[in-house]
Amino acid sequence: MPETARRTDRLAGSRYGNRPTMKDVAARAGVGLKTVSRVVNGEPGVTPETERRVQEAIDALGFRRNDSARVLRKGRTASIGLVLEDLADPFYGPLSRAVEEVARAHGALLINGSSAEDPDREQELALALCARRVDGLVVIPAGDDHRYLEPEIKAGVATVFVDRPAGKIDADVVLSDNYGGARDGVAHLIAHGHRRIGFVGDMPRIHTAAERLRGYRAAMEDAGIEVADAWMSLGVTDPQRVRRAAEEMLSGPDPVTAIFTGNNRVTVTAVRVLAEHKRPVAVVGFDDFELADLLQPGVTVVAQDAAALGRTAAERLFRQLDGDLITPERIELPTRLITRGSGELPPRD
Amino acid sequence: MPETARRTDRLAGSRYGNRPTMKDVAARAGVGLKTVSRVVNGEPGVTPETERRVQEAIDALGFRRNDSARVLRKGRTASIGLVLEDLADPFYGPLSRAVEEVARAHGALLINGSSAEDPDREQELALALCARRVDGLVVIPAGDDHRYLEPEIKAGVATVFVDRPAGKIDADVVLSDNYGGARDGVAHLIAHGHRRIGFVGDMPRIHTAAERLRGYRAAMEDAGIEVADAWMSLGVTDPQRVRRAAEEMLSGPDPVTAIFTGNNRVTVTAVRVLAEHKRPVAVVGFDDFELADLLQPGVTVVAQDAAALGRTAAERLFRQLDGDLITPERIELPTRLITRGSGELPPRD
């Protein structure tokens, strides 16, 4: 009873109602299936008259080509995936936007998802995107082991990691110069006379945090300053703990006169704490943020160019897809010190 | 010569190298195709022993189910589309994130794109998403005519508009209470003694801008204040022109003592201008923004809940998909006045 079979089948898959297909269009226009395909894809070899008839049928039925079928047949999806940490974080907005812009220029759509800083979720997402057969993948790593992507990469999925390096596999990576930027920022404070400089940053297991810490240490060492343990606060990002950490550094027998903060969230909280503080304390933060110039004093920052990170990564991705590249590369983009006042305050004891 | 045909065909679609298929897995495991499908989908009716063999073959070959084919067969993509204005705008980050969160809870992926405020691009994007057969669409309108979506909606694509209403079609809409919020904000200024209150906002052809302007007028009228044309500046968003507009209102024979700003970009620029101004001028802005509390004085705002907008829209979308709903609805979410100082300054002439 094929009739029944068909009906059941239809029902199971009928989330769309029944959309017209090329076959329907062909029937209505009184032409062959392939002719419709030709018209839809602008292929040559169709008389203007035939084309008109087909176009009419398309409009009348509200036909829209089913790209799933097309993808299945052609093998390419013209879409790329973006796995990022948190879309709500203002740092990733411009990055994501830049990736999308490049994708668009290459006629591709962007599918994205947030890992919420959870390695398992990152993997789940990345693999889901691969199952969709995205042509390529831009990943902002949450975890530090990406071997799970090996079969995908081998199968031809272009892959670029951004902001943090890939773990345990050889792949393209686009990073900011976290080490150099932090070093410059801290050196800037030292140049303005500070010697007791605090560092508040994320857990060193996060690559960017580790690099920035390394930059801090290097700048201090360059200046011949020995760093006291009490000046460093690692693995601290939530406002309450940042607050406590900053307050501890500022009190005690040997209080810091300046603080270097490891990312924008920490910077903002630190600035809040310092605003309540009696003595002015110098601050340089890693990451720029909106309105940093409007605060009193303006906040001096080491800025990374999020859009450039995204753009560079996406362009690299499409070059992979075009078959241009062979050897994975590590690209480091420079940071920029923006002086606004808070980093130029002299030490006050 | 079918051999040749096959080879050419392969080449055309071989962006992925040749990924293993269920057929390959079946061959390697020595079972039938459908058995592999059963294992992959966790369907019952497979002996543990068989399952083990299949799983082994899957791992060995690095097989990953091709969701394109799956989609084609099943009719659902388990993905939804989001068309927004600009991912780099901090307002849309939390909104997008909220949509994604709901999608994830329903096992769906999120595909998104930015319209860059261009109606043509919005349409192009929305239709591209429909061609991918997304199950549903969340649209932040750039244009004001959405009849192009009618065939899609009729075909069963769930659709919800957010932040601005749909144009010329009947559909679900989730909005902030722009009118009420603006009215409250302006009333707040009036309550603090202001009578000459300026308004700087976007072009009234944008729905939100028009509603906020309407709220401004209503509050003024309620207080029996006649609004002078010179107090209103419409269609002004780029920093330079906002600057000029604000300066004009503040000079002249009858300067305003307070300004109500129509969105966060305008607010920020206005605050910049006022920071340079000699006399303190009160400000209330529509839209909250990060660090508004840290400025001197803190900026009083009418806050909308971007995340709630996204969440509400997405939930509505999935209820449509579950077939719960029939009649399109217009949902308005309340705004919240957050007082921080700038809106409580008394008038000074």
Added chain:
DNA sequence: CTCGCATATGACAACGTTGTCCAGGCTCTA
């Protein structure tokens, strides 16, 4: 007038998966 050629069109298979249906082997019971 006919042959050859170019051009327009259609038939058909294939992409990789899932739903349906059937076959074979097993257990359990009468």
Added chain:
DNA sequence: TAGAGCCTGGACAACGTTGTCATATGCGAG
């Protein structure tokens, strides 16, 4: 021990599209 019923596994078609190839049509040249 035979038959009923269950469980496992596989053959096959179908989803909607595109690439290949074959055919039909019309036209100009010989």
